[in-house]
Amino acid sequence: MADHAPAETLALRVQFDTEAQQKDASTLGMWLFLITEIMFFGGMFTVYTVYRSWYPDVFAIASSSLNEIIGALNTGVLLLSSFTMVMAVRAGQLGQRKAILIFLILTLLFGGIFLGVKGYEWNQKFEEHHIPGQAAFHLEGVAPSDQGHAQLFFSIYFAMTGLHALHMVIGVGILLTLIVQARKGRFSASYYTPIDVTGLYWHFVDVIWIFLFPLLYLIDRHLVK
């Protein structure tokens, strides 16, 4: 075959000349993907900004109906998962195969706890009839003419936390694949790029939540007693 390309391996695909070039490409690709995610969530943040600026009082009341202690604790769980994720990347850098596996499993565990708590919170909303678009919707302390605006808050709440949770579920799926590969001993100090870029994704999803938490749970709580 008339071909000047070297033989292909995982650490060096045929289109690249050096491993450093391949790693640069993967990292840049992941960061660009995260930019698309910023814009994806950016559309939601725009919707949030517009309606919160239009209906600040109703949004404060609706926000106070969420349990901010559960929200804060769950934020802590997610931050912990980010910590274990970065520890998995560090283990990758050092080529410590056992530590990679342990920290990936811990990350998966904390991610799972976060999703479980989120599911509990959603279930609470259903029981309280705080579901937009349903005839039974009613939020205490809001005038009948403003109930529609309160529905908007919960529409945004469900859309934003739902899309965030979807990203978490995708992250959990990727972690599971990494764990399978890590068990096979696929990763080493010279090849841990998949863990590295998964880490970037996982931290990004964490950062989205870092903003969702105050924006959804903590709006003007002092106004509502």
Added chain:
Amino acid sequence: MSDPHEQTHIDSVGSYVKILLALLVATGVTTAVARLDLGAFNTVVALSIASVKMLLVALFFMHIRHSNKLTKLVVAGGLLWLAILLLLTMTDFATRGILGVPGK
């Protein structure tokens, strides 16, 4: 593009633990401060704390402080575009209705 020797900065476990503790403390602070009446500054404080947390995660956990200029440029570009989306949309919603003409 980048020097391969420059790429693997391995941070200490201690530094990661410190960042984690800072993040957890910031979460507690933002939750507690939300109960105080700071007027319009409640939102400012909440977003400032969130931004600091974002910076900590990005700089340390996502290793941006060790990244090359291109990565930093990409991140800055993404945030700038988010600002364009928010600001230009708000030119409409912030000035809607002040003309006194219905629908404008």
Added chain:
Amino acid sequence: MITAAPQEREHYLNASHGLKSWLLTKDHKRIGLLYLATITLFFFIGGAFATLIRVELLTPQGNLVSSETYNKLFTMHAVSMIFFFLIPSIPAVLGNFFLPIMIGARDLAFPRLNLLSWYLLVIGGAFSLFAMIAGGVDTGWTFYTPYSTTYSNSWVIATALGIFIAGFSSILTGLNFIVTVHTMRAPGMTWFRMPLFVWANYATSLIQVLGTPVLAVTIVLLFLERVFHLGIFDPARGGDPVLFQHLFWFYSHPAVYIMVLPSMGVVSEIISTFSRKAIFGYAFVAFSSVAIAVLGFLVWGHHMFVSGQSLYAGMVFSFLSYFVAIPSAIKVFNWTATLYKGSISFQTPMLYAFGFIGLFTVGGLTGLFLAALGMDIHVTDTYFVVAHFHYIMVGGALMGYLGGMHFWWPKITGRMYPEGWAKLSALVIFLGFNLTFFPQFILGYLGMPRRYHVYPAEFQVLNVLSTAGASVLAVGYVIPMIYFIWSLRYGKVASANPWGATGLEWKTSSPPPVHNFEETPVVTHEAYDYASLMAEEVEVG
């Protein structure tokens, strides 16, 4: 095959055989051809809808189809043409094929992601096709709320889902191109030695990466509202339908530049090659592509002057819109300056490039009319707007695409197309295009609204002219289809560099080998270095 030439040179087309070798290929050149087949299908589907629209408009009475069907026709025409033909057209076909070769790379940075992008386009296309066959969609391609979320009884979700999936194809292609340009350039291929086609595709990719996700989330919200009645755009609950328009146009205005920027890149290549001169003001032309990409994000509100948008926002958007004219004009002036004292030859690609410059100028200048608040209120939603954007999208984007297809056909297939027929069809397309769309400027200025199939009798003459032009245009599109296919077997065998052009893609054989070059090229010249090329010829000669 018994008659196969003995010891034929191996290239990307004959390196492997069978359907599987195509459907699982990671070769950017083969993926480019997969895209070519897909978007050609959608071009003819969209063209069929356009034909029905033009036939309906022959008479003022609206007696061919019902109003509901007519709504579906113009919606499905736009959905096919915009999302499944124009947006993928040049980047996914010609960009895919040539961007890696032009910077001296073996492939794109992520070949498997590239193949995934094609499958996403096919899956998205399948959803939209299903919606068309099942009963169609009637919201207009803009899916304005609350009609699309609450009232329309057509296949909104299937179509929108198709666009959502195709959007990811577009995002991933853009991401792949940006990473490739940053990390895969051959030794010596500095940023300011890159061909302008690469610059144009790079700028396009920025828009795809930054804009398309906002369309994606907008479609998600549309979906949630239609299915779960979330009410985010529902005025009954205090929501604002105009907010939907903001989010939609944040993507869809820049999307116009996704369509036209790559065409500008093609035109730069062609103008330089066929006047045998370096592009005048190379750096200005390169940066103007990036400037168009950036400025394109600041002007979306000019689509909403007559919506409930605040007048102050309208003034800001109107003011900003004029800035897009600056980089666009830089390009047109610099192409013209390149021609000055050039050694010009009038091959088919050059005819298309000339067509592009003229028609894009008309489309661009009428765009300035529309950016002016007062003028826009007079012509909003009239045929003036329809004529304007067809001058940009068909007169601009499509002319560039066809010019590029002719320019690179010898490289892609290793065969020449028949020059006489090609020149004839370029002429037919140019005439047919103007006959179709110029009368629409007049119709719009006189007040004929778009999206109606019944119109006052006084508009009939201009409408008949437009429909006559559309038939000429259709003939013009069918001729290249026939001779391109004919040339695969009977065309003259193409040399490595039939045009005597300078780019790296002409330094490798036609068709190129699997990994594009026998050896990684080392670049020692600026782009379009015809001056030293001709000096060498004189020395040798």
